[in-house]
Amino acid sequence: MQSNNVESIGILLQRAICYSGYRDGHNPGLGIFPSYSQILEDLQLLAGDWQYLRLYDAGPHAHTVLEVIEREQLPFKVLLGMDLAAEVSNPNCPWDAYYPDHKLADNRRHNDTELQRVVRLANEYSEHVLAISIGNEASVDWTDHKVETHRLVHFAVQLKGQTQALVTFCENYVPWANGQLDELAKHVDFLSIHSYPLWESQSIEHALHFTQQNYYEVADRFSDKPVVITEAGWTTNANGHAFPAHFANERWQSDYCAQLLNWCEKDGILCFLFEAFDESWKGSDDPAEPEKHWGIFRLNRQPKPVVIRLQQPQLASIAKLSNNG
Template sequence: MKYTQVLNIPPGPAICYSGFRDGQKPGGPYPTYEQVKEDLLILSNNWKYLRLYDCDPHAETVLEVIKNEGLDLKVMQGVYINAEMNNFGCPWGGGVFSEEELDFNKSRNELMIQKLINLANQYSDIICCTSAGNEACVDWTDHYVPVERVIEFVKNIKANSKQPVTFCENYVPWYNKLKPLVEVVDFISIHTYPVWEHKHIHEGLEYTKQNYYSVARMYPHKPVVITEAGWATNANGMGIHPNNVSEELQAIYYNDLVNWCREDDVLCFVFEAFDEPWKGSSDVFEPEKHWGLFYENRQPKLVMQDLYSQKTE
């Protein structure tokens, strides 16, 4: 099934957007109105759809800027749900909380789901679809939420807002763990990162296609959207070999990905718009910091230089 049948949106380029700059991070300080406006003026030149991760002050500013400035952008609005169970298998040691913390998270998650519903109704002309969480069910997550709770969240969102609802997750859990969720969501959202799975650039697109079609063939009655796919430009050897990432390799993967999605009518939110210095460890070559198509200073990387020959200031 094609995504256009369910989302009722025309095909178009899509990108993940998180505008945190140097010295900013989730929880504050947040990007200002003018900083978000600068970002969206850059992105609206080439993309039609943005994916936002949480119902935080940053998302509220993004929606306000789109509305006030009359920008031709539509938003997949997500919500970040915190751990409701311990995940002792988290490979970097996170995912372990006290019972008090887990109880607090459960209450907070319900409040944030309600906030998502409120935003979806307030900005119904901008928000084209919603997501009930992000990477909260995969085995390696540090914010594990049981599938049964995600199902509750999806049902609540669907009952109280009109946009199609999904849950954003790595492709692997859709093979088994998320089967009960498939019949509840309006469409399936997968993440695919060949370079995290030690694939070289000549394997990159084919591996992404395998990830996508393996899920799509399992559930032919549900549209499948890629909500994250990208290639980093720096790495410190922790999970990604430094020789397997560069601006040149990012450009190859991005262009291959975009061409395939256009040819096969796949909606794909490229990860991501801008580098985010707050992510990961303090190592400047931490790969989590280097997935942007633009540097943190908003200058285009190699992949964007033809489209943005007039460099942003």
Template sequence: MNYIKELDIEPGKAICYSGFREGQKPGGSYPSYEEIKEDLLMLQNHWKYIRLYDCDQHSDIVLEVIEKEKLNFKVMLGAYIVAEVNNFGCPWGGSYSEEQLIENKKMNLVQIQKLIRLANQYPDIIFSLSAGNEACVDWTDHYVPVQSVIDYVKIIKKGAKQPVTFCENYVPWIDKLKDLVEEVDFISIHTYPVWEYKKIHEALEYTKSNYHTIADRYPNKPVVITEAGWATNSNGRGICPSNVSEELQEIYYNDLVNWCLEENILTFVFEAFDEPWKGSAEPLEPEKHWGLFTVDRKPKLVMRKLFSNLL
């Protein structure tokens, strides 16, 4: 199946974008209009599609900038849904009081309604909608039952015209999310060979295997890769430091992009900029180091030829 024909999506490069800079974080200090404008002007000549994770102040500003500055981006907008049940198997905390879980359910419905509102406000910019991100995988700290996700997808489809998906690690799509497959317009998978202890010479074949495991299982449903990337630093937490570097990121990025262009697979590279707010206070936490650019907007090795003017 050709996802482009099924979803009426033009071919193009895609990237995950979060504009938080040093000292900024969700729920705290947000990037300004001018900071986001600076980012998007950097990205606009090289990526057609960007993915946003949350219906928060950050996304509000991004959409405003794209509209006011007449930038040629198409956006996948997500609702960030939070825990509705406890996940005691999460290594970094998935336990909440019953009162908090009830409150979370209310907040999730507010997120879904805002997603619909933004989709209708920016119909020419937002090309697809996601009902959540990594909320059903076994290790998540914001676990949401599959039936809840199905309910949210139905609400979104009733309220907005854009195609609807749910962004998740490839593993739950194999079986756990099979009932959700019937409801979404396309499947969105995440594939991270380096998190699964793969070396660079195994990486692309592993990503291909992840993709085809899902695409072959559901031949009548388009599959998009909404996250794939390679970190450039690690303190050893989950990723061996010797298995990440700017050189390895460059190899995986080029292999991934070339394959996806050849196969017409829409793939959102993770991610545009490093995000120091993520994870622990440890500066080499791998979660902080997936950007193609550093947090101060300097190109890493993979981007230096394209962005030599920023060196």
């Protein structure tokens, strides 16, 4: 067994996906969340093909997801998250990430409150919680919600002291690879990395190799820690502002996601595919904004071609077992 395989800390290798159930008209920033019945519909679509769900905060959406899982007895485990606000301004962010001192002070209080919120949720639904992430992309150079490493360490220590859950931090591969998060790595149970070949203008021919390089750059540096991919995927629409627009299409999404999960399943790597459903609230108002189109299901819950593609290996395995029986 690889020393950085998650099975070493009791996490089974299962199919995993990032889930945000926000439909047209929903917006977490405006406090408009999906209903119980809408989340139930989503989870029934995902059940069977996916066993782990990643959520991004401990707010009303996450609470309803866990409530649905428990009440409906759905077979999911959840990676919870903290929704961190900026504690320092970041001049390296390509968009506005300057905050006055009073706002940063408010944000620090928000983050302390978010810590207690995720603790309560994890303890209330402990049977269904796989792990907790301290935050999401809060230390990478371009983030607009930068939090210094010593505070991330503080959150990790608090979570480990107040819950029974495993603790991680979800971040782009670069801060893990360049030594920026070495101190934090000592305090988490496993490392969580993000890899997006498309955001770095990789074509489909090089995409999987790029992700493999990202993964092993971190895994080789931390050979004593399990390493999980908590975001990797492919959008199906783009406006050409960040990468060539023609790179974003359903065929390349299908190819990359199939290659990615086949590699991860073969090499024993837990990978959360990004993401389950398109989300129209994200990014700019441009309909071709790539942030809106990463789902393997469209906004109307109709599957994209990748869904059938990803079901095929699992169906083949089931058929093989049936024949052997």
